[in-house]
Amino acid sequence: MTRPSLPLLVALACCGAGLPLASAPQSAAGAAEYSPAGADTCLMCHSNDAVLGIFRTRHAMPSDPRGPFGHGQLQCESCHGPGGAHAGMQQFDGQMAQVIRFGRERPAPVETRNAACLGCHDADMGFATHGGAHDDNRIACASCHQLHSPTDAVLGRSTQAGKCYECHAQRRSDSLKAYSHPLREGKMSCSGCHAPHGATTEALLVRQTTNDTCYQCHAEKRGPFLWEHAPVAEDCTSCHDPHGSNQPGMLVRRAPLLCQSCHSQSGHPSVAQDAGGLAGNSPYLLAQGCLNCHSQVHGSNHPSGSKLMR
Ligand code: HEC
Ligand code: HEC
Ligand code: HEC
Ligand code: HEC
Ligand code: HEC
Ligand code: HEC
Ligand code: HEC
Ligand code: HEC
Ligand code: HEC
Ligand code: HEC
Incomplete structure (x- = not known):
């Protein structure tokens, strides 16, 4: 946002809040004008x-010179744009002059709304x-941020998700599944x-890859391991759904099925998965199934842990 230069600065006491006020800059081009007494004017109505x-x-x-209410700043109008004509209730084409509106009703174009914020x-x-x-899909800053509320829900750890769910409803139902991140x-x-606000990854992750994102908090899964399990080093989400799942450990499938989705149907691993009746008795598929023996599914540092059993 290019702000007009302020030809004169008048310090006034504002509306009991004790705020130093900016002046009323006059637009040289005769275009949109700012209101004569800043917030005082707006607060009348x-x-x-x-x-x-x-x-x-x-x-x-008021002590922050960079903020809208800092000395010499435009106060309400640093976000809402020039409001002189609006405050004077001037009519254009039978309509009251508008300021930049951010709410649900007749909002200004996203570009205009966001430019008001991006100026600072x-x-x-x-x-x-x-x-x-979010930028590509023209999501406004104010679709996430609440500027007039003393608490901006999207900035609070416990309240943020609620804001995101307004548009990402599937994520809410994921979070209600039996196993999920807290x-x-x-x-x-x-x-x-x-x-x-954006990231270099498609899914807007805070780190370059999915795994690097997970390692921030689950560093022990990074290894290095003497015996790696290939899919672990590659992508945690081949086995886990970070948004929640109904399988213990947020697994995308139950353990034997999960393992069998990659491991061959021949040889011991898959004995009797589909041999009518036998499956229930197979030691390979009981209870935790594969994990009963291959417990080190994320990798092993044991000299003889090549089969991820210790
Ligand atoms: C003389 C009274 C008056 C003054 C002074 C005034 N407004 Fe308004 N404002 C109104 C009225 C009436 C409406 C509703 C008109 C409409 O919706 O078009 C309105 C609507 C608005 C809206 C849209 C509200 C919404 O629900 O979306 C905003 C934002 C706004 N004004 C900001 C300002 C700002 C900033 C100033 C100071 C520069 C200001 N107003 C000064 C009377 C005033
Ligand atoms: C930092 C930017 C910013 C400043 C400064 C600002 N506003 Fe707003 N205003 C917004 C945004 C964004 C919204 C949309 C609702 C919200 O986020 O809370 C809004 C909403 C409004 C509304 C509509 C209310 C509603 O509930 O829809 C009015 C009226 C308004 N502002 C007037 C003012 C007045 C008067 C001032 C100065 C005292 C002011 N604003 C200062 C950004 C700002
Ligand atoms: C006149 C400059 C200015 C404008 C315009 C402005 N901001 Fe700010 N904003 C600031 C300053 C200064 C801070 C305080 C930064 C700090 O404390 O480090 C701030 C803080 C914030 C914060 C953090 C609040 C917190 O409690 O931590 C958010 C979010 C934010 N602004 C969003 C917006 C949005 C969205 C808009 C547009 C509707 C906007 N700002 C318009 C100057 C501005
Ligand atoms: C999809 C929701 C969303 C949108 C859209 C969004 N923000 Fe944010 N913003 C957030 C969240 C969440 C945080 C807190 C980030 C954190 O906790 O790491 C934040 C933090 C901030 C902060 C605090 C300082 C900082 O960087 O940590 C500022 C300032 C801010 N946003 C400004 C903006 C502006 C300006 C826009 C529009 C250009 C915008 N935001 C759009 C969600 C959003
Ligand atoms: C523990 C980390 C983590 C948390 C917490 C998390 N996500 Fe994700 N999210 C991811 C990863 C990783 C991907 C990429 C998934 C993939 O590629 O399958 C993703 C993908 C997404 C996607 C795009 C793909 C899709 O499935 O639609 C959206 C939208 C999303 N997350 C929203 C959210 C929201 C909203 C929240 C908070 C309620 C959230 N996420 C919390 C890790 C997380
Ligand atoms: C106003 C609606 C809105 C809000 C609020 C919102 N988003 Fe989004 N988000 C979108 C849209 C639209 C897209 C792009 C289309 C899509 O992928 O769903 C998107 C995309 C995403 C993606 C990338 C999806 C992909 O396909 O790669 C992630 C991750 C995401 N949002 C997370 C969040 C988080 C976290 C929050 C809360 C801080 C949030 N969103 C708040 C509308 C929103
Ligand atoms: C910001 C920190 C953070 C990030 C990043 C993170 N997690 Fe977590 N994770 C946690 C917390 C906290 C728990 C719950 C631990 C507890 O309850 O003891 C958890 C638990 C888990 C669990 C165990 C669930 C259970 O039921 O035992 C799995 C699996 C998991 N995370 C996978 C992931 C994956 C995959 C990623 C990357 C996409 C990831 N996490 C990213 C913090 C994080
Ligand atoms: C090949 C499938 C697979 C991959 C890939 C995988 N995990 Fe797991 N993970 C599991 C299984 C199975 C369990 C349940 C183990 C159990 O019940 O003892 C588990 C449990 C967990 C747990 C909770 C128990 C614990 O060991 O702390 C966390 C946290 C976890 N995984 C994080 C990760 C992270 C981070 C990644 C990526 C670096 C990852 N997992 C990749 C299969 C996998
Ligand atoms: C996303 C696919 C995938 C999933 C799911 C998966 N694995 Fe693997 N697993 C692999 C790959 C790839 C290798 C490396 C194969 C190789 O080196 O020949 C491997 C290697 C192994 C090895 C070592 C094999 C050897 O010859 O050294 C064991 C044991 C193993 N996996 C067990 C499991 C178990 C138990 C599960 C279920 C918790 C599982 N795997 C889930 C892909 C997967
Ligand atoms: C009763 C213990 C036990 C169970 C249960 C078990 N395994 Fe194994 N698995 C072994 C042993 C022992 C080896 C090592 C064989 C060798 O070294 O020749 C092995 C080897 C493997 C290998 C390496 C390739 C091979 O054939 O040598 C893979 C892959 C494997 N198991 C996957 C699985 C999967 C998937 C499951 C679940 C469906 C599973 N295992 C259940 C004991 C078990």
């Missing part, structure tokens, strides 16, 4: 609790923002694995 909530957020820190936040966003799945308990959030 908009002083309900929902709006006033912003004064309990970081954005309203471009550098915080990281190079991967542009072209990330999202519901508020012990972690989606952003433990995902970078919502």
